[in-house]
Amino acid sequence: METHTANAQAAIQGMLENWTAAVRAQDLDGVMAHFAPEVVAFDAILQFQFKGVEAYRAHYAECLRAFPGTPIFELHELAIVAEENMAFARFLVRCGAVDEAGKEDVGWTRGTVCCVKRDGEWRVAHEHFSAPFDPETLNAIVNLTP
Amino acid sequence: METHTANAQAAIQGMLENWTAAVRAQDLDGVMAHFAPEVVAFDAILQFQFKGVEAYRAHYAECLRAFPGTPIFELHELAIVAEENMAFARFLVRCGAVDEAGKEDVGWTRGTVCCVKRDGEWRVAHEHFSAPFDPETLNAIVNLTP
Numbered sequence: 083m084e085t086h087t088a089n090a091q092a093a094i095q096g097m098l099e100n101w102t103a104a105v106r107a108q109d110l111d112g113v114m115a116h117f118a119p120e121v122v123a124f125d126a127i128l129q130f131q132f133k134g135v136e137a138y139r140a141h142y143a144e145c146l147r148a149f150p151g152t153p154i155f156e157l158h159e160l161a162i163v164a165e166e167n168m169a170f171a172r173f174l175v176r177c178g179a180v181d182e183a184g185k186e187d188v189g190w191t192r193g194t195v196c197c198v199k200r201d202g203e204w205r206v207a208h209e210h211f212s213a214p215f216d217p218e219t220l221n222a223i224v225n226l227t228p
Numbered sequence: 229m230e231t232h233t234a235n236a237q238a239a240i241q242g243m244l245e246n247w248t249a250a251v252r253a254q255d256l257d258g259v260m261a262h263f264a265p266e267v268v269a270f271d272a273i274l275q276f277q278f279k280g281v282e283a284y285r286a287h288y289a290e291c292l293r294a295f296p297g298t299p300i301f302e303l304h305e306l307a308i309v310a311e312e313n314m315a316f317a318r319f320l321v322r323c324g325a326v327d328e329a330g331k332e333d334v335g336w337t338r339g340t341v342c343c344v345k346r347d348g349e350w351r352v353a354h355e356h357f358s359a360p361f362d363p364e365t366l367n368a369i370v371n372l373t374p
Contacts, residue, residue, distance in 0.1 A: 122307070122318060124318070124338040124340065124358065124360075125360065126358075126360060126361065127360055127361055127362070127363045128360055128362065128363070128369075129360060130320065130336065130338060130360060130369075130372055130374045131320075131338065131374065148363075161268070161354075163314070163342070163344065163353060163354075165311055165313060165314045167311060168309070168311045168314050168315075168316075169314075170314075170316055170342040170354060172268060172270070172342075172354050172356070174276065174277075190276065192270040192276060192277065192356065192358075194270065194340050194342070194354065194356040196309070196316040196318075196340070196342065198309065207309060208307075208309075208316065208318050208340065210318070210338065210340040210356045210358065212270065212272075212338075212356065212358030212359075212360070213358075213361060214270075214271065214272060214273055214274055214275060214276060214358070215272065215273055215359060215361065215368035216273070216274065217273045217274070217294075220367055220368045220370065221366055221367065221368070222361035222366045222367070222368050223274075223276075224366065226276055228276045228277065
């Protein structure tokens, strides 16, 4: 059981590293390879939810195009809880871009991914990204350093 | 395995019903009984994260006090994926209050809970609530009807 758990944690960590590398490379196919077909995603911007991998792909394509320079996309404070065939992970995301002058424009969001293992491969079946908001102003809070 | 899964899904659904009833009753102890001691929560408002049940309790106490009337707190589109000792659930939350004149003031958020089973009891080890935001204005979007 402990070996299973350690193996699953290592596999999830590897999947997340591949995914963030694909985001930084603006590699849409590489990103989408990590999702289960039935994924339901609660993304940080614009819509309440994206149901199914095709709907999420269309949204992700827009997001990858929107990086204003060289992407920054890093996971911090990663924690993974895994069993043999199911896992969840939480992390903070440092996300933004470096412009041609080398200046960084970054913000922070929070991320949760819920994963299932199918035919030996881990896939994200649900994910949730967000920034908290101020209930007085309704402004999203993206400029905090956690 | 299928029986385990069905039992776990029913147990998670029961836990979520108890939790939402406790929120509507503004019963802080009833709410907090659902969390694991090590819970890390990404709530919809104010802070990036709350680490541990005591930090989250202080925040939850403020939130329960802030309902301006009789609370509305309903889960919609609930989906649960469960194994024997781990589960995750996603849902949309219709949240607000009814004032003395019977007028509803409600908004929608998204919720994800990640659960573990310990000594026969399900507990929320991680949760994530949020509203999406508009990247142009940075305004949180809480007035959509999903």
